[in-house]
Amino acid sequence: MQLQNNKLIDLQHITKSFDGNMVLDDLCLYIRENEFLTLLGPSGCGKTTTLRIIGGFETPDKGQVLFEGRDISDLPPNKREVNTVFQKYALFPHMTIAENIAFGLKIRKKSASYIKDKIKYALKLVNLDGFENRMPDSLSGGQQQRIAIARAIVNEPKILLLDEPLGALDLKLRQDMQYELIRLKNELGITFIYVTHDQEEALTMSDTIVVMNQGYIQQIGTPESIYNEPENAFVADFIGDSNIIEGIMIKDELVEILGAKFVCVDKGFGENNPVDVVIRPEDIDLLKPEEGTIDGIVTDTIFKGVHYEMCVMARGFEFVVHSTDYFPVDTRVGIRVDPFDIQIMHKPESEDEKAVEIDE
Template identity: 65%
Template sequence: MQDIILELDSVSKSFDGKKILNNFSLGINRNEFITLLGPSGCGKSTTLRIIGGFERPDEGRVLFDGRDITGLSPDKRNVNTVFQKYSLFPHMNVEENIAFGLQLKKKSREYIRDKVRYALKLVNMEGYEKRSPTSLSGGQQQRVAIARAIVNEPQVLLLDEPLGALDLKLRQGMQRELIKIKKEVGITFVYVTHDQEEALTMSDRIIVMNKGIIQQIGSSKSIYDEPQNAFVADFIGESNIIDGIMRRDCLVEIQGAKIPCVDVGFGKDELVDVVIRPEDLVLVEEEEGYLKGMVISTIFKGAYYEIKVRVGEYEWMVQSVNPAPVGTMKGLTILPDNIQIMHKPHSADAEVSKEND
């Protein structure tokens, strides 16, 4: 399964003396949907621009099929980009926009016509050939931008927050379509987003980035269920992150309560970060819980209630299908499986960043 098409080898990049990427290495497999996920300023867009050839790394190499393309300009790379702002050519109609790349490759008129038609069908925009991009909605423009890129049959398609400007409903629709398009054309997608839900929905593999450093690489499920550090846990989904002490294997002490878990291999009495997802906490009668606290707010969120329970100084967030009256005392329990124990970060780089709040 190790069939690497694109490789970043120890890439570093600074802007105005500020290090955006720091010794960044990454291998991208052929035909995978890989997502670079992180808060703004984490270096994900810079990574994409280095792959596309718009930025030259200060150090390190970019390898394409094992060949060094670090110094190659964008027009000479077999990579195409879908830009965040669509960036369609306003003086050309939809058909001319899509045909642009093929014309430069001196393809025959018939070939171009067939290709344009195929690409428009792929993005569900048949019949829009003669329309001006300025007369299209944001979603339609983005479809045209995708068609314009994939019509060139790149081996790797780069997508720089392509759905960022669309509203929620449209975005969800486009996510499904992108997966469909990806399956149909069978090329590698490198996708950049700060939207964790988007990343979880579409990706084969997610690279969580912060401050120019990879925080975690893994499938959607492993990133969500087993975050490797507090940053990932905080950035992906809602989390309760609290200090704990590992009393022995499979037993963690949180707020004075000893709670069974499944984690082993920590030092005795080691200080750890404990991550518990709000949907994994169960509200029970006061005396049945590991922890006891008072309900301080209950908010209806549609599919569930978001309930805050104060235990000592900490407010636990709980998601529950049943409401709990504010002011009542409740107990909290949790299954051992659902407790995620992490080592405390050793460096500032791995610390939780609040930039995105």
């Protein structure tokens, strides 16, 4: 566990429902100073509600929001030391870019020269020097989003909340903006809380990813641990493509899948216990028949650019395989997986866990 004084935001047992629909159920989460934390999950998983509770736009039904140890649950948004970048930019359409950026500073009664300097600095930071007198309408989506970020950061918030800020942009722009955001965060040295449903975005930018589904946190971890060691079937399925197969843990480091024994590196699952096994498509090696652990038949092949995506039917299970080698449909192949590419997960036990299994 982290030291108490390292926690910038501490959400304690947050429960929130709208019209009887439970959106967040007893959520506990803390965010450390200077962290890039991403709330990741499908729509309706409660990630935006969590962000809005931190921003002060929603009040939790139960639980507390602590900011540097102080309870701020009942503090309105205008009194919080956080600023938000909204999904639809939310620039004020009747104000110039300069007036937009100056909005928060004027409320704080900053001097005119201070405001002028800040506007200049912020526009430089988001690479939009000289845009002071433009109107928001005349800017592209990407530019508007940069202005929205500039408008938030001039107030020097302790935390910047970003609600799917790249959702409305096209792919190329989105990728560029991801690098921009990482650069901004490093230059500013403030904490970012980022909400997205895009797993690639989350993996690229975050220090910590919080995977959520149906109001529960599924897993918290670094991008690597989330991707390589998903804790349950939902996380495995949501983060990247994966083959999720039921198996039986024979003993430590040996698992039986589809009637064949595979060597793995996981321990501590007991003996002869049912488990879920995750194998990433790129981790499956296709060999000649009889050379692999089990044999299968290629049923489908699609060229994806960098690799081929193939479906291989083996003992009644259809594996998805990514490989740079081409195998035509109806080829008989052997399937092999390296021990460290096999990820073992507990089967869901409680009702709560069952409720959050895959639903897409």
